[in-house]
Amino acid sequence: MKLSRTFAAMTALACSLTAPAQEHIPAKVEIPFNRYYRYAEMEEWLRKIAAAYPEIVELRNIGKSLEGRDLWVAVVNNPRTGPDTSKPAMWIDGNVHGNEIQAGEATLYSLWYLTKAQGHNADLTKLLDNYSFYFLVSQNPDGREHWFMDVQNSSSSRSNRRPVDNDRDGALDEDRPDDLDGDGSITQMWKQDPNGRWLRDRDDPRIFTRVADDKKGEWTNLGSEGIDNDGDGQINEDGPGGDDMNRNWPSDWLPDYVQGGAGLFPFSNPEPRAIGAFILAHPNIAAVQSYHNAGGMILRGPGASYREGIIPGEDLRVYDEIGRNGEVLLPYYRYMIIYRDLYTVHGGFVNWTAEGLGVFSFTNELWSDAKYFQRDGSSDDTRRWLFRDRLQFGQTFTPYKEFDHPQYGKILIGGLNKWSSRVTPTFMLEEECHRNFGFTMYHADQMPIVSWGRTEVTKDAAPNTWIVTLEVRNEKLMPTRSGLQRQKGIGVNDILTVTPPNGGSVDAAGFLSSWQDTRMDEIRHEPARVQLPGGIPGRGGVILRFYVSGREGEKVVLKYTSEKAKELTGGVVLR
Template structure:
């Protein structure tokens, strides 16, 4: 009797589950290009702490074990695990045998949305895999290494401690901003306890400001011949060390994007650098991971803000590093990115912004020959789909009024200040301006993820084709094979070739007795370069993008043979007779 009840119970449970699934399917209809009934539900209209990011990453790996794995690549300064997702179709080979794309975000703590954008890329790849043929083929061919936050301590500091939209940039409090010996001990004072460092004003008979009668959020400076009602006291806070400046010791400042081992300069040359390259454990963890994964051919680092697709060099002194052939590839991919992400512009760091020494972007390319972009996320164009034309805060007030319904601004309110008496505190929240408001997050995340997928797609893809045999007589025959790179990026960047960063590509024939082996330099004019040592395994310096390389063997036997290609950044390919 108990057995019968158990069977009936299980059958009822199965029927209930089927019914629930059917009912859920009745309630949804797939939108084009979006995961339908995802295994992992993630809301991309809000931000996640370090713990929230890791929780979502673990859910992705658990829900998609055949295409996603999670691991810690090291510890942060405060001991948090730096979690990385490896995403590829493991049934088609190990991740290290395929060209790979590195994606990270949030190197600066206030540049928070890089974490969500990188997470979105991981979520989209895994959730779309089951039903999308393009993603299926992409993960057969490629690997993605995704680390949403590479500054986990400072990410949480931004959320959990009082800050402005521009603070802090770093994690460890080790530097003394104003050189008064305090190293940030007096902290940033959140007088009203709302988590946002806004502004302070005070009524004054000699004030230069009045509140806009039409909009009390706004302060208007009066004319030179008039007296206002308020004086501007500056940032919310106190003068903790008596030097006359408020919150000047908010955090000890360093810049994790000045810590990388390429064209590094000390702090007295460029403010923000630490003692030596890779002083920071977070950056050192990434460096060690990348060095262990020579298959990484492309990289993307998400920053904010301004709506830019950036490439190096970071400094004019490094212009000669970026070869014209590689710049053509950078230009081709980024120009497509400008189409994919409206309002974003393709720029060069040193020429269009400022000099950066010891930056991540230059380290990836300079030391590893990896084609790397840094996208500066968020652009005011996204608000009203028109250029802001330098409207600055006027536009921010308009956005807050029309699109965020007043949620972006802390209204002026009185506070008894220990040093200034009665003041009013108010202003824009720390999560507005540089960071996307929630309603813009998912669309911009998708467009930027699509750009990184396009970049990854154009990492090398090799194939062996057009294998020909020629009878030479005397028991000898020539075998010629064409190795074709079907994508834009070469197997070796010019920087790689210049400094011999990575090993050559190898084209090997097995199952035949090889007498001689050659790289075909010009088949029409019979120009060949012979490899006398180990002729069965021919070393090819580079296989350019959208280009073929030919190799040739003279063999004395072998009717059934296999030709294989092994490239660190180009992956593997084979052909069998």
């Protein structure tokens, strides 16, 4: 892969971020990242970080979850270079699905490492001088807490806890899975059956193998542990909750009968509503990173095939460069498109931020099976069992037990528990967090930085009239306004204001395609206040020409404002 100029320039940062042992950056708060934390513990870490770094960290309570847990946004900003809202900002969150717990640790790690690096690591200090950051460790604290405290499997507790009548029998959440063997997880139920579709391995009875269609097995899989709690002849058909927090956002939202978990309407749940209000109140957010699990993916939108053309080509070039370089920083991760390479998503969070707001947004699906043995390709069952036995020491498996089931009679219960998949093994967690933090900081470092480029002042033939030609440049990959923002009219246009000397005026203005251009694309409305719907392109500039009246030696004041770039001021002298 041929790396971009920006990526090459970031080599020092990438190297330092992907090898934490290279240098010791002292921390005022030491957080062990070889374990997982309940939400109350994460809140305590947030408070400790804010107390340790009060000059750059502020905790803001933006609302409460459905069950009343506080939603804390950690605002990280260097006030010596301006307020957080005066700079391009990055939103970083995780754990929108309750069971995707390492996404919370990845967000906490990112906050922890960035704050401790202030003043100790030149690259990260510079990032914090140029940009601000908003961290939310868990979009779904209720789901996270229930994953830890209730019996679950690796994929349950995904939703929040708003009661939903999944089986439409008039009762709510009345038939959930049951931990029949008392191991703390929801495992599998098996019953001997001469017409079954599964065979039990004679050498390793933990393993069941499905037989070919024309063969008979000896066992039937009865699904997840549970009994018929409501007497309707079904098992586990109406568990707790049901709203998927990653289907409750406005962009391309479709109702529950089209996509389960969508909620009553966009923003119907308090958590998305609070997060959405914060993001809308901070139009300086120029980049979004949302951590999920699992599969080793760097995902971008769109979420549905019929929206394929919504992202303009100039934005795709930004996504492609960041995503492809992300594959280098994150071994065994693939840069993918949500609808094409994963599945269709309507009303997802990054669908809203990317497709609805025009913000460059990625979802990282943390952890890949290939990382079990640090090799490409899926690990086969033999290798996985070796990993479980010799590196996890059997902690992810519950031995099978006989159980007298009220509906099925004599069965076996056991198998892989909730820690067996999706969740990064704890001894590998810190590296997973660190590499994703490195990718996210690389993403953040592409946010716009504008500056004045070449400027020329020449005397016009008319008395006391001057020709001021100037360039506004952007050194970073991301434009100050994305192509989607320009096309859809999202947000406020960038504005270049030219204030003439007292008694003077700006009589005409226009755009030039190059410094050699003799023809000007005239701006007919408000030449002293030029709107730029397309902003300043990434790694490029915009050239403008102004005809200004004033006396020689007087000063013309210049100001460039943008929602997603720091305000730029300057001036030129008429001579």
